[in-house]
Amino acid sequence: MTSTTAKTRSWWGWGNVDDAVTGSEKEELLNRVRLLLPDADLSTHEPPEVADLTVPAPRIQAPTSLGHLASDDLTDRVAHAHGKAYRDVIRNLKGQVDDVPDLVVRPRTEQDVVDVLQWSTDAGVALVPFGGGSSVTGGVEPRGLADTYPGVVCLDMTDMDQILEIDHTSRAARIQAGAYGPAIEDGLKPHGLTLRHFPQSFEFSTLGGWLATRAGGHFATVYTHIDDLVESMRVITPVGAAESWRLPGSGAGPSQDRMFLGSEGTLGVITEAWMRLQDRPRWRTGASVIFNDYSAAVQATREIAQSGLYPANCRLLDPVEAILNAGTPTSGGVLVLGFESASRPMDNAMSVALEICQDHGGTVPDGVRSTDSEQQTTRTGAAGTWRSSFIRMPYQRDALAQSSMIVETFETSCTWDKVEQLRDAVNAAAMSAFESLGITGVVSCRFTHVYPDGPAPYFGIYAGGTWDKTVEQWDQIKKAVSAVLVEHRATITHHHSVGRDHRPWYDQQRSEPFARSLRASKDALDPAGVLNPGVLIDPRPP
Amino acid sequence: MTSTTAKTRSWWGWGNVDDAVTGSEKEELLNRVRLLLPDADLSTHEPPEVADLTVPAPRIQAPTSLGHLASDDLTDRVAHAHGKAYRDVIRNLKGQVDDVPDLVVRPRTEQDVVDVLQWSTDAGVALVPFGGGSSVTGGVEPRGLADTYPGVVCLDMTDMDQILEIDHTSRAARIQAGAYGPAIEDGLKPHGLTLRHFPQSFEFSTLGGWLATRAGGHFATVYTHIDDLVESMRVITPVGAAESWRLPGSGAGPSQDRMFLGSEGTLGVITEAWMRLQDRPRWRTGASVIFNDYSAAVQATREIAQSGLYPANCRLLDPVEAILNAGTPTSGGVLVLGFESASRPMDNAMSVALEICQDHGGTVPDGVRSTDSEQQTTRTGAAGTWRSSFIRMPYQRDALAQSSMIVETFETSCTWDKVEQLRDAVNAAAMSAFESLGITGVVSCRFTHVYPDGPAPYFGIYAGGTWDKTVEQWDQIKKAVSAVLVEHRATITHHHSVGRDHRPWYDQQRSEPFARSLRASKDALDPAGVLNPGVLIDPRPP
Known part of the structure; x- marks a missing residue:
């Protein structure tokens, strides 16, 4: 992630602090708004200091064996409380950060993910999988979970960010879920290859996030959705690892990958995927x-x-x-x-x-x-x-x-x-x-x-x-x-995902039999109901 | 279905009796084989008469309200016992037709499907959805079901075969599941449109069968799989109708359509679908x-x-x-x-x-x-x-x-x-x-x-x-x-489906968590376990 490591990520807003709109760029922007909306009150508000926020102390500690992966740093916790929707940014600016995870845990290996899931299942601790945190639908916000769960952990996947293998002949690569967009493209470029998936969030979102939320790429037609770029996926569920085979096409029963695509962290944690690549355009x-x-x-x-x-x-x-x-x-x-x-x-x-x-x-x-x-x-x-x-x-x-x-x-x-x-x-x-x-x-x-x-x-x-x-x-x-x-029976989301913000309309969109089927799958794969509760499926009652 | 109505369908082999390979065509074919395999014993065997087969009498009757849709005609039942794989044809030729449905029921309306499902659920009667019957994987054969279920019904969907609606602007049509390939193309041709899905079975397979088994079309690239040609589907399950919205794309949770695509009649009965069409090529x-x-x-x-x-x-x-x-x-x-x-x-x-x-x-x-x-x-x-x-x-x-x-x-x-x-x-x-x-x-x-x-x-x-x-x-x-x-981790089927014949290898291919999830969905949607038992998921114990 060469392009972002030297910069400081904003805890309250989009991307890097260093890249914020300021000075003359901001003035020009506001002037354009004044032309369009002459009556608008454009007085500027600065974010609070993190230290001034009222945030409860962590209610849980990680088990000793996972301690080296866990952070209870206040800024870390606050930066993992909200996604990056307008309503997230505004609430941050106003200091309304009500639901903060007790801990941020950063697994480094798949075994770490297995261990965290085991702990979370045993202890009944809610677990919110987190990629780049660019959700604009409340998908990573542990909204209201403190009332129901004795602890809430944000599982930040960005330490698992390697390109593990490249198959030049089939034009595919095995990539870890926590890799950001730029790191993926930087790693593929020397091979003349590209994933060619450029959502607007590209710089600040990860492969795992794209897969879990069925991200749409920048391109208009054919192979642009992340759904169509997946060859196989590996997902750690509380009942075991689900890996699909690397297959260009298959008609063997309903697609396993399509069940995890769009599951938004409710059925398992995606750890890696074989992705279809393309030659770089000339x-x-x-x-x-x-x-x-x-x-x-x-x-x-x-x-x-x-x-x-x-x-x-x-x-x-x-x-x-x-x-x-x-x-x-x-x-x-x-x-x-x-x-x-x-x-x-x-x-x-x-x-x-x-x-x-x-x-x-x-x-x-x-x-x-x-x-x-x-x-x-x-x-x-x-x-x-x-x-x-x-x-x-x-x-x-x-x-x-x-x-x-x-x-x-x-x-x-x-x-x-x-x-x-x-x-x-x-x-x-x-x-x-x-x-x-x-x-x-x-x-x-x-x-x-x-x-x-x-x-x-x-x-x-x-x-x-x-x-x-x-x-x-x-x-x-x-x-x-x-x-x-x-x-109008138009989908509540084409590529932003359902998260927590879209639930009321998503529930109207999906059929009741499919909702039942999804709940049944959730119960089968996540019997303790700890994975991203409230997203897609109601959390277990308090 | 203009091209097939005037002809007689074969009960034991592929397609129409009238189109069988005979005379000089057969002689030339056998001569080619003799060149290739000079030692082969090419003596010819004729199929038995249906009346000479040993077939148990039907064990059940349809309820009076469904009587007009049911057939217990011997040839009808025998013609619905096997698909059209080599091993089906050979067993037919040898008179080995061991598992014959008690009844063939042909619904004419969606309400008929609902009523049959209700009866089948209440009475614990196994129900095998049947389109053109061209399965080459034992997908429509009620193999061994007589031991476990008090009755076995073949649900032949081919009386629901209409194109109900055409949206020229979006290039899509709402088509009933029982429509055969030629009827679909004949109906679309006057509009300058085509579904452009031509599996080898085209003449003797139906839209519902293609959807349930994830059929591959004739074309080599891009939009050829039936999966990608579906805009929305309507599926009757024992717990209610599941209809997806007509959406060109959606990122709202895991795809409902993708769960029913490839479900091979185990989760519900597909009654109709909005299908994406194309202009006829020039x-x-x-x-x-x-x-x-x-x-x-x-x-x-x-x-x-x-x-x-x-x-x-x-x-x-x-x-x-x-x-x-x-x-x-x-x-x-x-x-x-x-x-x-x-x-x-x-x-x-x-x-x-x-x-x-x-x-x-x-x-x-x-x-x-x-x-x-x-x-x-x-x-x-x-x-x-x-x-x-x-x-x-x-x-x-x-x-x-x-x-x-x-x-x-x-x-x-x-x-x-x-x-x-x-x-x-x-x-x-x-x-x-x-x-x-x-x-x-x-x-x-x-x-x-x-x-x-x-x-x-x-x-x-x-x-x-x-x-x-x-x-x-x-x-x-x-x-x-x-x-x-x-x-080699190559799929057990690319487009022929799993059916009953591919189960042993399919079970090795799918991950255990996904198998659990599928069984959970099955239990949620088909609590009585009556839908195509033995396909994808084990039948309930006797």
């Missing part, structure tokens, strides 16, 4: 297509998604998203299109995609940029601006949160036939929530992924909040929009 | 590449699989397969390559693929054939011959089975790094089994699917059997080869 081509009409833009995007062209990037920004995050004023949005290949130039595919766009009134004022090299081209135009802002977004979110803004996202997926209707309904619900809260705000939408049968719309909420009520205000907006998602 | 290009060296051919195939070119067909026939089923003598095999697209010509992709082949010594004596039309070109060369023989293969299998031959397949998948080693080991194990049985035979291999990390090798066994021992002889070969698969 040819790249990109373009930003401007539309005057959003419906026409949606239709063009749909046709490309259904064309079998498989673009690497096919991100439709609606007019609000285009102006906010790509600085491009349009009446119908911008489609950020890109193709990549390690085997051949992709200009042909780009031409076909652009023809589709032209048929729907799309224009390409900045032209097409193609490169043939390992070197990434300097990106220009809306696509380039949007990309740099993509990486800065979480830092900007924190700066805005400090300035009393409500800045958060919803993400979902739905079929093409109802996407415009859904977007309208989400907009209306958010606007109506703003109104009833007496605040002003805007809603933006981009498609993060496109499938032949529908896109994954990702909504951004930017509203001027009231400092002492921002959590409640956000919760009210969240409730209003989530109800719309359920009403 | 541009096609195909070529047959000849190799002198098999290792070089494997390497070329691997590079194409890893190129991101996504060929529709990428089927490497080894020298034995090439001569037997494509009539092409080679020392290194034939790679049957094809590209298809609804959006653009694929000559460019074909050129890149052929360059890869040339780098490994591949030649294309018959040239490349490209077409631009809805009309399928007349296929020539090895590709064309192989394709027609693909469709006739199961009928030929039956003709050879009648002539005392042992003709059966193994299919698996493994990573690229060990595929040649695995093929050698399978060949050696089969040859050694032939020798210890005192028979002669050959083993062929083709790749049915290729993934970036490995192929799905499909082995054909052709050996001269001894008529009164062919089942035992086959079982011995099966045992020897399956042990090799497990030893």
